[in-house]
Every structure is written in structure tokens, then in C-alpha cells.
Amino acid sequence: MARNNVPVKIFLADGSDLVRARVAAMLADNGMDVIGQANSAAESIHGILAARPDAVVLDVQLRDGAGLEVLRAVREVAPSIAFIVFSNESDAAYRKRYLAEGARCFLDKTSEFDQLVPALADAARHGS
DSSP: OTTEEEEEEEEEEEEEEEHHHHHHHHHHHOOEEEEESSSHHHHHHHHHHHHOSEEEOSSETTTTEEEEHHHHHHHOOOSSSEEEEEEEEOOOHHHHHHTTTTTEEEEEETTTTGGGHHHEEEEEEEEO
């Protein structure tokens, strides 16, 4: 899923090494380029701002804090980076909060895994 033959650049911010590995493999299989990964809020903020991806796959819970901290910090500096929240913490309150803070969409890891690639492709095509 490239844009003008340029791979979509993705940053993965998730506390689980296993989830990041699985998602990275799936994205690579779909022509997307994972240009950075982190498991903590601080590393995610630094990595995202340094790499300037087209989109970020963000979990609600990171090793040292909440994904909301990452979303707020990055959007303040780089509002054009799209965020796709991808989490098991998917109740209505989380969805509402993250979408209100500027996430492009919110997907449940358990039931909406297959929607991640299309959501990222759409986010890259249309910006945040």
C-alpha cells in the first residue's frame, strides 16, 4: 500500500514486543515501512518526532505510561502525523477520549486486527 510508489512510513508504539513484531511483519507484507518502534511513552515521543512517520500505531498502555501522553505531545508539535489507536483497552470511554484528542481511528486488537492495514493506508492518503 504505497503512495506514488513510496511506502507508507509507520511508527509502532506498543508495550508488547510480540505485538510489535506481529504488526511489523503484517505491515511489511502489505508494502508499508516500519521506520521506528518503541515500548514506552518517552521513547515513542522522541522516536516519532525524530522519524516523522506518515502514521503511528499507538496502544493505550505503554510500559511507562499512557498512549494519550504520546498522542498529545506529538500532535502539539506535528499535527499532520496520523494516529491509529490499536488496543485491547477499547471500551467507549477510551475510544471517545482518544478520538477527541485527534486520533484518526481506534481499533480493537482482538476484533479489528484486519482493519489496521486499510486504516493506515487511508490515514496516509488523507493525512491526520
